[in-house]
Amino acid sequence: MSVQASPVASEAASAASAVAITRLVTTANRVENNLPNELNAQFRKQQEIASLAAQITKQNHIYEARPRKTFAAASGVQASVVDYVDAWSRKLEQKVRNKRPVDASGNSIYGQLRVEVEIWGDGSLTNARLIEASSIRELNLFALELLKNAAPFARLPNDMVNYAGNRSQVLVISRKFIFSTQVKHADFPETTNLSVVP
Incomplete structure (x- = not known):
């Protein structure tokens, strides 16, 4: 004998599934929208570090070139x-x-x-x-x-x-x-x- 869910229970499950899917899509969209910002922030940090390293190297060369x-x-x-x-x-x-x-x-x-x-x-x-x-x-x-x-x-x-x-x-x-x-x-x-x- 098979048990069938009542139409009310099926609708509730469908509604819950729809809410869950909507939440997942919203979360995914947030992650997708924030990803470029996070990557840009990381890229900017890497550029700043590279720029500081170049400045330090230049200062070291200037210092080394000075007469002792x-x-x-x-x-x-x-x-x-x-x-x-x-x-x-x-x-x-x-x-x-x-x-x-x-x-x-x-x-x-x-x-x-x-x-x-x-x-x-x-x-x-x-x-x-x-x-x-x-x-x-x-x-x-x-x-x-x-x-x-x-x-x-x-x-x-x-x-x-x-x-x-x-x-x-x-x-x-x-x-x-x-x-x-x-x-x-x-x-x-x-x-x-x-x-x-x-």
Whole structure:
């Protein structure tokens, strides 16, 4: 004997099936509509990551291309660099004996200031600046002109390396210049001495 569902039960089942199918279609449509947005978002993230990676690579290349520097003030610098800085200082001190700094009226001036210079491997001066200026403008200008006129300097030591142990192309020297005026005798003009100290 077969059992048949009542027409009411069949209609209820059909209605339930229709609702279920409608829900499935709606869910499928939502997934389908959101899929391109999710893929676009993932693609945009991948593009951002690739762009950042390219920027980092470019910055690394720029950093690697910069000349490696040795700082003469650093502890543990090689003896050859210490000798080089001593000879550099003596050369500048000798130059001042031949030309003294004067003010606008021609009077000798004195004082102190601090300079920082960068010397390339061949001895050329690539940069010179005042770190601590004197209160006397003419003395500041004289110091920068002195450095410019004293260049080129001797070639840098071949064994010069930076803090990481890599061969350096530039030596950075920071030193205090102390200008002092001295009268040796009343019959002789006053002289100016320069002391270059750390």
